[in-house]
Amino acid sequence: MRPNPPPNYLAGYPAHLVDSVRHAIAQGKLAGALLGKYPQAHDIRTDRALYEYVQDIRNRHLKNTAALSKVAYDSKLQTLQKALGTHTAIGRVQGGRIKAKREIRIAGLFRDMPGDFLRMIVVHELAHLKESEHNKSFYQLCRHMGPDYFQLEFDLRAYLSYLDAGGEALWAISPASGQDGPGNAKGPPEQAALGRCKPLSG
């Protein structure tokens, strides 16, 4: 999402929202709140399925942008590039003409996430096809594709903060049984732990 994200995933948010997330993590309540709000993991497991998913959103909202040549999950994105998603346009000479090859990569941890979080990062990277900066029109475009964009980004960042603090992944599918992880077996929602978020500016 950002080439060099600060270690604090909630930097830029109002202090009371950051505090409420930190408090929920410390009290062991954030996991329950997130699972209550987002009980299910999505089932877009392969790069092919991800490509079709991204193309579908692009076709609905960004028809005039150049086609994507590649969309993939990348498990090294977070460690090597410190990014949740990347978008690249590589110029390649093809038959005497320069052809831009557009790629979107999504960090591997999004494989085991709720569909809303995947949609948020996809919308973010798709918006970069038109706006390279995180400016006002960029976020307008994000909200056009996903009206709940800001809330999802905040909740995602709360989840990443929780993981950073040593929390267990909430939507991981256990490889042995193929069954869903704890995501579908938790108790009642505790939504109070998540505040409404305000838009990030730029």
Ligand SMILES: [Zn+2]
């Ligand atoms: Zn970005």
